[in-house]
Amino acid sequence: QKVLQFTQQQLAQVGIKAQVTAMDAGQRAAEVEGKGQKESGVRMFYTGWSASTGEADWALSPLFASQNWPPTLFNTAFYSNKQVDDFLAQALKTNDPAEKTRLYKAAQDIIWQESPWIPLVVEKLVSAHSKNLTGFWIMPDTGFSFEDADLQ
Structure with a gap:
């Protein structure tokens, strides 16, 4: 609020x-x-949004690809840029990590330049756990996984 x-x-x-x-x-x-x-x-x-998979595509495509306007996915800025769409589609088609990086960076550069959003804050979450806790891990989106947790 x-x-x-x-x-x-x-x-x-x-x-x-x-x-x-x-x-x-x-x-x-x-x-x-x-x-x-x-x-x-x-x-x-x-x-807020977090790429729960830790992958660049899930960080960008649901939010900025033209075909992902609501109610399809979460492009709630109703952003549309053909070049960004092309870069995102090409990045999904290649297995070359350097080429993927280049394409996602190119898409990000355009998105940043056009600013369909106004970023306000970025949360920094801090976590700690006992060395007696095993099977616990922090996911790429900073969520916690307790599925295999065990306290020794």
Whole structure:
């Protein structure tokens, strides 16, 4: 809620009046992710994303590929750039790590230049565990896996 109020205040300072409404996850999914651009009355919202797989494609394609506008996936900025789409598609077709890196970097550079989002914060999560805990690991998105956890 504080981030929403802060954003509203910052927008007001540059002459943009915004109505701020807090939504729970289900309401946001129905209003933003479940509708197309014309059907959704939401024009800006605050959310987060993490590439849970740790792969570049899952970090970029669901959010920025043109074919992934809601309700298909999570391109909730309704961003569309043919060159970005081409780079993302080519990156999926190659097994060459250097070529994948080049293509994803090229896509990221364009996305960063065009700025379909306004990044506000990046959380830094810190975790620790006892040396007596085995089978526990931190996933690429900083979530915890306790599936094989065992306390000695």
